[in-house]
Amino acid sequence: MAAPHRQSRPSNALFAAPYLVVFVALLVVPLCWGVYLSLQKADLFGLYGYTGWTNYARVLGDALFWQAVRNTVVFVAVTVPVLVAIGLFLGLALNARTRGAAFMRGVYFSSTVLSVTIVTLIWRFVFIPGDGLLSLAFEAMGWPPIGFLSTQGWSLFSVGVATVWWCLGLPMILILAALQQIPGDLYEAAALDNASRWRTFTRVTLPQIRNTLILVATIQIVMQFQLFGQAQLMTNGGPNGTSRPMVLYIYRAAFENWDVGQGAAASELLFLIILVAAMGQFWITNRGNKA
Amino acid sequence: MKTLLLTSAAIAFAATGASAQTTIELQRFFGACDADYGNSTDVDAAVGECGIITTLINRFQEENPEIDVEVTTVEWPGYDQLNAQLASRNAPDVVSMHYSAISDYQSRNLLEPLDDLLAEQGIETSAFTEAALAGVTKDGQIYALPFDNWTMLWHVNLNLMEEAGLVNDDGTPLLPDSTDAFFEQAAQFKEATGKPYLVQIYANETAAYARLFYTFLMQQGVDPFADPSQVDLSTPEASAVAEFMKRIYDEGATTTDMDYPAAVAGFGAGDGGIGINGTWLIGDWAAQSEEEGNALSDGYTVYPLPQLFEGEPATYADGHGWAVPRDPGRSDEERAAIGTLMTFLEENDGAWARTGHLPAVAEVIASEEFQSLPYRDNIAPVAEMGQSLNPEVRRQFAIQDIIGEELNSAIHGTKPVEEALGAAEQRINDLLASL
Structure with missing residues (x-):
């Protein structure tokens, strides 16, 4: 008689082993190594001894670090809802089996396949003063020009616009996939009950794709906390550090100042922040689910 | 069939042997302009830093077919990338470096002192201008081939x-x-x-x-x-x-x-x-x-x-030089090829000076060719003021x-x-x- 398929056997672990080996080698080991480094005085070329919590104290006492944290939190708080909202809007708008919709899905997804270098180059053409698209538009309207990449406030906004444009494809596709999973009979039932479009949307569509929305938000929170390339290439964190995200702070510490210990300490703090934010978001949405 | 296979393998082996080249990796900033100068060896017709360095390296390749120079162009100033390469023991053989950055690398023992290499090539340190030589000298040794002052x-x-x-x-x-x-x-x-x-x-x-x-x-x-x-x-x-x-x-x-x-x-x-x-x-x-x-x-x-x-x-x-990161595994052939490249760059410092940079080779400054370049009289005081x-x-x-x-x-x-x-x-x- 065959063994019940649910029965657990040690040899089953073999199936998970390839993934686990890679996971441990590429994630767990570097994570532990990072914690170790953060407690050392270290540059890229060697370790100079255990320094305890000194690196953490230096990071936490650094006004630039807190500025980077603030920038990153603001960036996440603004871009993630925008990405989810526009992704949902596009998903709904393009959830049709027509050629036009299929084409537009391709168009909206296309920016996602570009590298960050290309994305920032494109948006530089839009934002740069003088010959930039917006600059020319402002000139045509007779408005005073704005230094989008070099003015406090506008620089982070500009990075955000480029990011939303770049990252929009994934939320749209995930939401679209979820929308297409909704059984048609639910809509039929709603139609029979004479439900309005809004009511159908809030009572049928949204509850059905709720889990996907949570997934999209969680992925985006984790991704946007790691903002780096766009900020480095478009504004280099400026002016006055007002668009410098945490990863750029870490990069500066480790690669420009060669202070790997400080960079590692800041990385561990970023790890904790992302963990708390993602878990917090997950907890809040799940609590609502059970209520 | 077996003979055929063996023969073709032998031919392939011989072919590799015949074209055995020494490869050196050169990493530089100064931009990329392959669309304009990718295949050009006409240094005199080139304009600007990128054009001149690209055609110079092309010319070097043409004159030294036994040496293969693999060029990597990095975003200015490229030190973050170099740091990562050095940390992973994967640094290029020759790298463009500002004089102002040399002390970082020299103090961590990451650069090869070039005194012997230059001496073997017959390049005397007295050939360089005082400013250029001072820029590349640390603790009495030279850590880069000086190329210019800017x-x-x-x-x-x-x-x-x-x-x-x-x-x-x-x-x-x-x-x-x-x-x-x-x-x-x-x-x-x-x-x-x-x-x-x-x-x-x-x-x-x-x-x-x-x-x-x-x-x-x-x-x-x-x-x-x-x-x-x-x-x-x-x-x-x-x-x-x-x-x-x-x-x-x-x-x-x-x-x-x-x-x-x-x-x-x-x-x-x-x-x-x-x-x-x-x-x-x-x-x-x-x-x-x-x-x-x-x-x-x-x-x-x-x-x-x-x-x-x-x-x-x-x-x-400040100034630009060509530094050689330390590599214990570097072969004599590679070292010699680096020397040949350094000599070529030193000899062509006059062409580089057409960018507008002040030459690092004293002889070039004195040359009529340099003196006749436009506006050089105007900026000559920089040699004293810099x-x-x-x-x-x-x-x-x-x-x-x-x-x-x-x-x-x-x-x-x-x-x-x-x-x-x-x-x-x-x-x-x-x-x-x-x-």
Whole structure:
């Protein structure tokens, strides 16, 4: 008689082993190594001894670090809802089996396949003063020009616009996939009950794709906390550090100042922040689910 | 069948043996321009840093078919990438390096001293200019082949200056000799042309701010790094420079918000009278001025940054060299190939000087070919005026970023001048103390 398929056997672990080996080698080991480094005085070329919590104290006492944290939190708080909202809007708008919709899905997804270098180059053409698209538009309207990449406030906004444009494809596709999973009979039932479009949307569509929305938000929170390339290439964190995200702070510490210990300490703090934010978001949405 | 296989394998092996080449990896900034110069070996026809270095390496390849130079072009200045390569023991064989960055790598024993290699190639250190040799020498040894000296310059759009009545009878531009004269000229320029006097790099870059700041401090005889382990920015001279730079912005005497490419394009398009930018653009702008129908047509010249403060004439200068990262596994053939490349680069320093950089080889400066290049008389004083930071100061690029960032705040009024200078001092000293 065959063994019940649910029965657990040690040899089953073999199936998970390839993934686990890679996971441990590429994630767990570097994570532990990072914690170790953060407690050392270290540059890229060697370790100079255990320094305890000194690196953490230096990071936490650094006004630039807190500025980077603030920038990153603001960036996440603004871009993630925008990405989810526009992704949902596009998903709904393009959830049709027509050629036009299929084409537009391709168009909206296309920016996602570009590298960050290309994305920032494109948006530089839009934002740069003088010959930039917006600059020319402002000139045509007779408005005073704005230094989008070099003015406090506008620089982070500009990075955000480029990011939303770049990252929009994934939320749209995930939401679209979820929308297409909704059984048609639910809509039929709603139609029979004479439900309005809004009511159908809030009572049928949204509850059905709720889990996907949570997934999209969680992925985006984790991704946007790691903002780096766009900020480095478009504004280099400026002016006055007002668009410098945490990863750029870490990069500066480790690669420009060669202070790997400080960079590692800041990385561990970023790890904790992302963990708390993602878990917090997950907890809040799940609590609502059970209520 | 078996014979056939063996024969073909033997042929393949012989073919590899016959074309055995020594490969050396060269990593550089100076930009990528393969579309224009990818296959060209005509160095004389090339213009600009990228064009000249690309054709030079192509020419080297042609003359030395047994050496294969693999070129990697990196985003300026490329040290972050080099650091990662060094940390992973995967550094290139030859890398472009600013003199100001050498002490970082030399102090961590990451660079090969080149004295023996150059001596084997018959290159005498006395061949180099004093400034260039000083730039690459640390603890009595040479850590890079010096290639040039460079500085920021006063690039002049003579057409606009003429329109503003700011030229002498002999057609040379009026250069300010004090900060007051500077603002008088700026006002006169703006009134006549409606344009700002200066075209500056204000966004997304910190180097330009720091180089000007150093220059104006040096013009007052102040060395902020008298002690290489800490900076002193609490001096009245430092405040005076920052206040001057802020006033330029406040009075609208400069373009604003331009990043490096925008500032280069802006000066070329006639957005202002004076472009503050490096030696490396002389070649490009001189070539542009010889063409018809553009903002610089028949109306370009260039001078050192004018002496605006009381003191001995001075301007901040640095230089580019070719360093060789340490690699215990490097073969004799590779080492010899590096030597051949170094000799070639040294011999062609005159071609490189066409970019606008000051040559590192003394003989080139004296040569008629160099002397006959346009505007070289004007900028010749840089050889005397040029000063570097205290060469023992480490992390000069990180320091430059801090100074540039804080000055940006002061200039744009987001921080009071004293607060910005205080913050810069505190950040730099924290950085240097952690080394």
